[in-house]
Amino acid sequence: MKKITVCLLSVFLFVFLSEQSLFASAPERENHVQNISHMLQTKGLKKNFNNIYTEAAFLSFGEKQQLYSSCKDEPLAPFLINWLIGFGIGSFVQKDYLSGGLCLTADITSYGLGLTGLILWQKEFFDASRNADKDAGSLFRMVFSMGKALPFIVAGGILSTAFRIYGMIAPWVYGASYNKRLEEALRMGEARVSITPLVLPDASCGLALRLEL
Numbered sequence: 001m002k003k004i005t006v007c008l009l010s011v012f013l014f015v016f017l018s019e020q021s022l023f024a025s026a027p028e029r030e031n032h033v034q035n036i037s038h039m040l041q042t043k044g045l046k047k048n049f050n051n052i053y054t055e056a057a058f059l060s061f062g063e064k065q066q067l068y069s070s071c072k073d074e075p076l077a078p079f080l081i082n083w084l085i086g087f088g089i090g091s092f093v094q095k096d097y098l099s100g101g102l103c104l105t106a107d108i109t110s111y112g113l114g115l116t117g118l119i120l121w122q123k124e125f126f127d128a129s130r131n132a133d134k135d136a137g138s139l140f141r142m143v144f145s146m147g148k149a150l151p152f153i154v155a156g157g158i159l160s161t162a163f164r165i166y167g168m169i170a171p172w173v174y175g176a177s178y179n180k181r182l183e184e185a186l187r188m189g190e191a192r193v194s195i196t197p198l199v200l201p202d203a204s205c206g207l208a209l210r211l212e213l
Contacts, residue, residue, distance in 0.1 A: 032058045033067060036186075040071050044095065045182055052185040064186045072182060075175035082167035091170055099170040106163035110156040117152030124149065 032055045039048040039055075056064060073094065081090030088103030183189065 032056075033063055036067055037071070045178065045185060049181070049185050053187065056185065056187045059186075061188075064188050068179075068182060068186055068188060073175040073178040075171035078171035078175075079168055082171065083164070086164060086167065088167060091167065091174070094171055094174060096170060096174040099167070099174065103163050103167040103170075106159055106166075110160035110163070113152045113156030113159065117149040117156060119149075120152065121149030 036052050036055050036059075039052055045052070059067070075094065078090030078094040078096075081093060082088065082103065083090075086103065087107045088100035091097070091100035091103060094100075
């Protein structure tokens, strides 16, 4: 009986001290969560990776999951914007400035090529219409051949199509890379060890180690 009483007192003392430690560190851990959220919202993950990695060491696995869920990148909206509007706007919204800049430059260039082609085609069309009385077949040939305008229009169409496809793929690639980097910064792949007191049927007591991934 005395042995059981000693074991129970030891367990209760351990639990009491653990709870005191937990409650005492709760405000501090909450500060770490707020610090990480602030860093992600201001300067972003890339510039604050090392600071976030350091702060994440003080968080529980549940807090890391909560931070990851609220701060992870969602590529669906940027994908739809790049698909429906273009000009890399979706990538800029996603803060993927490299892909956004490439798509913006490509779309402006493709529209410029297309407009140049249309202007040349219109000029050639009017020139041919003036000579229609002399050469009736020249106007017909100009309408279907488009002369010098065709290469500009084709080049603009190919460039626009290629980077529209790139703009639809880029948000998913960037999102996957960002989320993986965020997991690394939050130390989500690291193991966490916790200690739990045990009272066995034979009245002996001990401690159990719990490994949390």
